[in-house]
Amino acid sequence: MFCYQCEQTDHSNGKPGCASAKGNCGKDATTADLQDLLIHAVKGIAQYSALARGLGRPDREADRFILYAMFTTLTNVNFNAARFVAMLREAAQHRDRVKKAYETLAFAQGVAVQEPAGPARWQPGANVGELQAQARLVGVDAGFETLGADIVGLRALVLYGLKGVCAYAHHARVLGYESEDVYADVEAALEFLARAPVQANALLEHALALGSVNLKVMELLDAANTGRFGNQQPAAVRMTPVAGKAILVSGHDLGDLETLLEATQDSGVQIYTHGELLPAHAYPKLKAYPHLAGNYGGAWQDQQADFANFPGPVLMTSNCLIEPLPQYRQRVFTTGPVGWPGVRHLEHGAFAPLVQAAFALPGFHESAPEETVTVGFARHTVLGVADKVIDAVKAGQIRHFFLIGGCDGAAPGRNYYTEFAEAAPDDTVVMTLGCNKYRFNRHAFGDIGGIPRLLDLGQCNDSYSAIRIAVALADAFECGVNDLPLTLVISWFEQKAAAVLLTLLALGIRNIRLGPTLPAFLTPGVLQILVEQFGIQPIGDAHADLAAALARKAA
Template sequence: MFCYQCEQTDRAHGAPGCASAKGNCGKDATTADLQDLLIHAVKGIAQYNALARGLGSADREADRFILYAMFTTLTNVNFNAGRFVAMLREAAQHRDCVKAAYETMALAQGVAAQAPAGPARWQPGADLPQLLAQAADVGVDAGLDVVGADIVGLRALVLYGLKGVCAYAHHARVLGYESDEVYAGVASALDFLAREPVAAGELLEQALALGSLNLKVMELLDAANTGRFGNQQPTAVRMTPVAGKAILVSGHDLGDLEALLQATEGAGVQIYTHGEMLPAHAYPKLKAYAHLAGNYGGAWQDQQSDFANFPGPILMTSNCLIEPLPHYRQRIFTTGPVGWAGVRHLEHHAFAPLVQAALALPGFRETAPEETVTIGFARHTVLGVADKVIDAVKAGQIRHFFLIGGCDGAAPGRNYYTEFAQAAPDDTVVMTLGCNKYRFNRHAFGDIGGIPRLLDLGQCNDSYSAIQIALALAEAFECGVNDLPLSLVISWFEQKAAAVLLTLLALGIRNIRLGPTLPAFLTPGVVQILVDQFGIQPIGEAHADLAAALARKAA
């Protein structure tokens, strides 16, 4: 195997990348190689999908499969090799259906049908050894000795950004929100990668195009979440348990949470959120369920201790799964794109086994003293008091805004974000999104004239809110986003973060501080391009970076 798509990447042996029998995320070599082959197969579907779209046709089921398949290859999503073998067969079937439809349409329109090379001609091996032999030629570093590390790194930036785009689009799709423009953009990007581009400028241009596409996807996901569950509202969320039977829901998928709340209404079971599901409590239609009891635990990297101590079953709905430990493996369930061999997978919201497990397990024996955190400051809330915010800035009460957000993780260096947030002066506002918030969301930040100094904008899936707030402030002050008293301090971990970064770059936002380490696929040459063109900066020491941000804006 070779994998370097996330911040867990092994950096101990010179050339960075997990290349042993098991990656640092827990993914074994077989699964890693099958994921590489699935990406290759999906490119083949996209090659014919792009051609079919050129003749006015599209295969919606193939489009949906592409999003799902790409999502399963994100870090900490699916570790079940058997599921990937099945998806490879399914990918070939989708490709053949799209190919047949395209050729029929070409004949009907009197157009000579094209026969693309590369992934479009792939046929799945007869068994696992043959599939793994095929995978050996299509890894992310294929052609390294020919095109060089910078091209491979830029190609990886495009691929990993595209994985994030597909994940966000899948989240919107399962809530009933789809866009042919998005599907066409995804197919076009995969078709581009299938042609094995080798020009640095062309790859960077494609990366920025993906950033623009991801803005549309995040807008679609924002519409899906607010259309289905209402606009977020400021909400105090209980962070301590109450007595009773309990189920813990982790991941990101609000639709799965809603379905579980419906399935357990009146069943005598309390539902708790974990990790990036915390923002669910701010949506009116979700918090209306009386048995949505509160939030339990911390960010995703704490799950092995959180899940071990939770006295009920756990449902994992999307990315951020860590290898289940033996003492809770029998009470964890997966759904959607998530999977781990030997862990029970629930399709189509068939939650009966989960509820049965909750009723059989002890639950919380007593109610703990209440502790809360306040969330729900997505764009509708913040922009609803924009006049007060603008007046506070003009009056000198608010000197600066910091967006300190993104993914959390277990690697050394992430205390930087705690130190930075807590050291931010009292006349500054800290906005946050993603599970990075768990680094500091229990700190007492206070308020500025009734405006909370800590504004929790939601999940990483809510990045659209942060962008819209920044754009609205820029419009109000008649300046560009880069001229605002605003600094972005971003913690990245996996491919959704890569997609959001590309969106910020596509919008022309500069001087983003990124950490705790730069992605391993960004070679020194690629980093220099990002520094020169976009002012990307690796994080340094928290207090020094804070002082530099305040000095730059003051100047």
């Protein structure tokens, strides 16, 4: 195996990347190889899908499979090799169906039939051994010795950004929101990668183009979340348990949470969110359920302690799964793209076994003293008081805005974000999103003239809100986003974060501070390009970076 798609990447072997029998995320070599091969197979579907689309015949079933398959290969999503063997067979079936439809259509329209090379011609091996042998030829580091680290790194930047795009698009799709333009863009990106590009400029151009695609996808997901559940509203979320039977829901999927809330209504079972689902409490339709009791635990990397201590079953709905420990493994269920060998997987909405487990387990014997955090400051909330914010800036009450957000993780150096946020002066506003918020969301930031100094914009999925807020402020002050008293201090971990970073770069946003460590696929050569063109800066000392940000804007 070789994998360097996330911050857990092994750096101990000279060439950065997890290359042993097991990655640092817990993914074994067989699963890693099968994931690489699935990406190859999906490229083949896209090659024929793009041709069929060009003749006016898109294939919605194949497009949906592409999003789902790509999502399963993200960090900490699916570790079940058997599921990937099945998806590889399914990928070949989709490819063959789309190919046949394309050829029939081309013949009917009198168009010469094209026969794409590469992934489009792949045929699945007869067993796992043969599939692994195929995978070794098409892994993310294929051609490393001849192409060099920079080209392979840029190619990975395109692939990993595309994985994030597909994950966000899948989140929107399961809520009933789809876009033919997005499907066409995803197909085009996969078809581009299938041609094995080796030109640095072309790869960087496609990476930035994916940033623009991801903006469309995040807008679609924003419409899906607000259209289904209402606009976010400020809400105090209980962070301590109440007595009673309990289910914990982790991941990102609001639709699964709603389905479970409906299934447990009037049952006496309390539902708790975990990790990235904390912002669910800000949506009117979800918080209307009285048994959405609160949030339990912290960010995803705390789950082994959180899940072990939780006295009920746990449902994982999307990325952020860590190997379930023996003391609670039998209480964990997965759904959607998530999987772990030996852990029970439930099809969407088929949550009866989960509810039965809740009744069989003890739940919380007594309520703990109430503690809360406030969420619900997505774009509708903030823009609803934009006049007050603008007046406070003009009056000198608000000197600077910091967006301190992104993915959390267990790597050393992440207390930088805590130090940065807590050291931000009292005349500054801290916006946050993603699970990075758990680093400081219990700190008492206070307010400025009634405007809270800490504004929780939501999940990493809600990055669109941050962009809309920044653009609205720039319009109000008749300047560009880069001219605002705004500093972005971003923590990255996996491929959704890569997609969001590409979106920010595509929008021309400069001087982003990124950490705690830079992605391994951003080689020194690739990083230099990003520094020169976009002013990307690795994080340093929190207090020094804070002072530099304030000084730059003051000047």
